[in-house]
Amino acid sequence: xxxxxxxxxxxxxxxxxxxxxxxxxxxxxxxxxxxxxxxxxxxxxxxxxxxxxxxxxxxxxxxxxxxxxxxxxxxxxxxxxxxxxxxxxxxxxxxxxxxxxxxxxxxxxxxxxxxxxxxxxxxxxxxxxxxxxxxxxxxxxxxxxxxxxxxxxxxxxxxxxxxxxxxxxxxxxxxxxxxxxxxxxxxxxxxxxxxxxxxxxxxxxxxxxxxxxxxxxxxxxxxxxxxxxxxxxxxxxxxxxxxxxxxxxxxxxxxxxxxxxxxxxxxxxxxx
Numbered sequence: 618x619x620x621x622x623x624x625x626x627x628x629x630x631x632x633x634x635x636x637x638x639x640x641x642x643x644x645x646x647x648x649x650x651x652x653x654x655x656x657x658x659x660x661x662x663x664x665x666x667x668x669x670x671x672x673x674x675x676x677x678x679x680x681x682x683x684x685x686x687x688x689x690x691x692x693x694x695x696x697x698x699x700x701x702x703x704x705x706x707x708x709x710x711x712x713x714x715x716x717x718x719x720x721x722x723x724x725x726x727x728x729x730x731x732x733x734x735x736x737x738x739x740x741x742x743x744x745x746x747x748x749x750x751x752x753x754x755x756x757x758x759x760x761x762x763x764x765x766x767x768x769x770x771x772x773x774x775x776x777x778x779x780x781x782x783x784x785x786x787x788x789x790x791x792x793x794x795x796x797x798x799x800x801x802x803x804x805x806x807x808x809x810x811x812x813x814x815x816x817x818x819x820x821x822x823x824x825x826x827x828x829x830x831x832x833x834x835x836x837x838x839x840x841x842x843x844x845x846x847x848x849x850x851x852x853x854x855x856x857x858x859x860x861x862x863x864x865x866x867x868x869x870x871x872x873x874x875x876x877x878x879x880x881x882x883x884x885x886x887x888x889x
Contacts, residue, residue, distance in 0.1 A: 705881050819842050
């Protein structure tokens, strides 16, 4: 365990080495890679590929492959280790104004529902429910957490009524949805008080970026949003940005006015 901790520390100190090793791993074990083999998409090709790959995350092979990684992260989290994506999620919920016992929280794009376990471990006082448009993911979620309410839903056409949940969390799914503007609108609609857009990839100083990639060995699309335009989209849906958490940020080596980041945006409904 000490050797593993030392290796992780060294990799975090030398990000270029970490990226190089990740590239080698992706080539040798493509089905184990969360994200690999990015190909930039432009213009009409982005639209075409976006529609072709819209249902990619419904692939029956994905839930078990993702869950293998999640189990490792959850084990570390249970043992007191810091897991950035879990910590940011927990911090963003814990810091909500007027957070109270029993507030309802819906995670849209919940995969196998593992954030329900993060909520329990972080001792957050919310009642969790999850939805995903993949039948296979929801079957696994119900198997893992049989006492939690899970539903099969399309993020762009949710069947919940307006303001059904105190908090609506878009759980790192927008980047795979070509019609993401509709998904933002739906998240805002079902949120009664707060909306959280977790693990959102953004760029600045350049237009929105579209990619085709491999996710756990399955071909899919990924969108990196222009940050200014994304914030305007939130405001257009009556969402007031009240906090931003940055998981990763990297400026361009050649142009300091350009960069990319992964952020979690916390919003309050403006009519509250």
